[in-house]
Amino acid sequence: MRIAEFALERYFARWEFAVDHLLCASDVEPYPMADLLALADDETRGLWNDLDLGYTESTGHPLLRREIAALYETIEPEDVLTFAGAEEAVFCLMNVLVGPGDHVIATWPGYQSLYEVARSAGADVTLHELREGDGWALDVERLRREIRPDTRLIVVNVPHNPTGMLPDRATF
Numbered sequence: 001m002r003i004a005e006f007a008l009e010r011y012f013a014r015w016e017f018a019v020d021h022l023l024c025a026s027d028v029e030p031y032p033m034a035d036l037l038a039l040a041d042d043e044t045r046g047l048w049n050d051l052d053l054g055y056t057e058s059t060g061h062p063l064l065r066r067e068i069a070a071l072y073e074t075i076e077p078e079d080v081l082t083f084a085g086a087e088e089a090v091f092c093l094m095n096v097l098v099g100p101g102d103h104v105i106a107t108w109p110g111y112q113s114l115y116e117v118a119r120s121a122g123a124d125v126t127l128h129e130l131r132e133g134d135g136w137a138l139d140v141e142r143l144r145r146e147i148r149p150d151t152r153l154i155v156v157n158v159p160h161n162p163t164g165m166l167p168d169r170a171t172f
Helices: 009-017 032-040 041-050 062-069 087-096 113-120 139-146
Strands: 103-108 124-129 151-155
Touching: 087 113, 087 151, 103 113, 113 124, 113 151, 124 139
Parallel strands: 103 124, 103 151
Antiparallel strands: none
């Protein structure tokens, strides 16, 4: 499989750790671990103190999966699958759900893998362009028109990176 070079990742590979101030990243400035652990209660601090950095179950740490499942009414920890990061999840999802003959719609601008991995899997991709003149809002009627009989996946990245767009409940 050949995936188009990710221009943003190449840019970050060159500059992310070579400058004093990075003003273009979409992630937040992280807490130092000591500051984060200072917020923990005794039980949680104990879990961190006893943490082993070896491999865990391939579906994710049982405690993490249990905590995620507790956020929902209809799923169990066995229904939860965790990943080391979003990129790994996007790659797996696209390669399981789409292939040649499938159609994918993805919001754009957006993180390149949200459409390039689908393309590399053989899917035809329509970019649902968010427009500054529309306040970067989703155009639901245009989105409906972009759906085809072979549409297998619609990728709506919200809160949207890089615009910050967050549709209201009715739009979502």
